Amino acid sequence: MALAHVRLALTALFLMAIGCFGTPAQAQRAVPALSARVIDQTGTLSAADRQALDTRLAAIEKSHGxxxxxxxxxxxxxxxxxxxxxxxxxxxxVGRKDVGDGVLVLVAKDDRKMRIEVAKALEGAIPDIAAARIIDGAIKPRFREGDYAGGLSAAVNQIGARIAGESLPLPSDTSERAARSAPGVDWTDLAIFLFFGVMVGGPVARGIFGNRLGGLLLGGGVGGLAFLFTTSVLLAGGAGLIALLYTWLFSGTGLSLGGRRGGGFGPAGGGGIGTSTGGFGGWSGGSGGGSSSDGGGFSSGGGGDFGGGGASGDW
Structure with a gap:
């Protein structure tokens, strides 16, 4: 009988513990991958709506960072x-790494709720009361009419205006690199110049400094010139590597490889044009790769630093 009482007491304590501590917490919703400035997991916005918003958001980032x-x-x-x-x-x-100037506009459509989450660096430009006014004045009336794109567009415009009035570090974008590039430089002329420069300079550098050191010096010089004109580390590295390999592999005895293609110009008389053309084509390919990597996609600035600033609302 005493053992039965003990079992009953232990069972009661176990049930009390479950009541106090509750059941295990449900799993959190997964954070989606950041693949664009506008991510719609509800299928509400059209492609044109998303593009229009993205264009406006990109302009804010370009102008203010x-x-x-x-x-x-x-x-x-x-x-x-x-x-x-x-x-x-x-x-x-979201936001720049050393500034932390990001804003997240979140809409939970089925919950009929929205929030403007503001990183710490922008809490002065968009304080909680201002975020609440944007929600109540710009988003809520349009959402109630089913105009989700219009509500988001109006909100983005007001957020952009407030960011524009804040004293923030200027963005560092491609305009600085463009300013450093020599005006009026023709890419084809530059490539031809480097092409013939490597073809003529390779054997000379090899003859004076030897195969290994001559290749290193010529590769470094060509890479430096390419960076001076393009300010692209990728292109400069590619041009320097090609010049290095040309000097090591094709200068002197290597020029005879081009002679089998019928060319007759080159320091060794073996048709360097044929061989060097292949190198030139590879250099151009590097240029194309660099352009595509500079111009596509969207990625985080490495900022974050969200401390709970902002406001929520419903409709």
Whole structure:
């Protein structure tokens, strides 16, 4: 009988413990991958809507450096809206790394809730009361009419205006690199200049300094010239590597490889044009690769630093 009483007491204590501590917490909603400035997981916005918003957000980043992103999800459940927004902002690290000037506009469509999450560096430009006014004045009336694109566009315009009035470090973008580039430089002329320079200079450098040191010196010189005119480390490295390999492999005895193609120009008389043309083509390929890497996609600035600033609302 005493053993039965003990078992009953232990069972009661176990049930009390479950009641006090609750059941295990539900899993949090996964943070989506940051693949664009506008991410719509609800299928609400058209491609034209997303493009228009992206264009405006890109203009804000180009002019002022701050990153603003828009995320639409069906729901944030089981997580509360503000907690999810803060987690997404810090996971995506929106804003510049050394500034932390990011903004996340989050819409939970099925929950009929929205939030503007503001990183710490922009809490002066967009304080909580200002974020609430943007929600109440720009987003809510349009969302109630089903105009989601219009509400987001109006919000982005007001956020951009407030960022423009804030004293922030100027963005460092491609305009600085363009200013450093020599005006009126023709890419074809530059490539031809380097092509013949390597073809003529390779054997000379090899004859004076030897195969190894001559190749290193010529490669370094060509890479330096390429960087001076393009300010691209990728192109400079590619040009320097090609010059180095040409001097090591094709200068002198290597020029005879081109002679089999019928060329007759070159220091060794073996048709260096044929051989060097291949190198020139490879250099141009490097240029194309650099252009595509500079011009596509969107990525975080490495900022983050969201401390809970902003405001939430519904419609």
């Amino acid at each position: 701050s990153q603003v992103v828009v995320l639409m999800v069906p729901t944030t459940a089981p997580e509360e809206l503000a907690a999810f927004a803060n987690r997404v902002g810090n996971a995506w690290k």
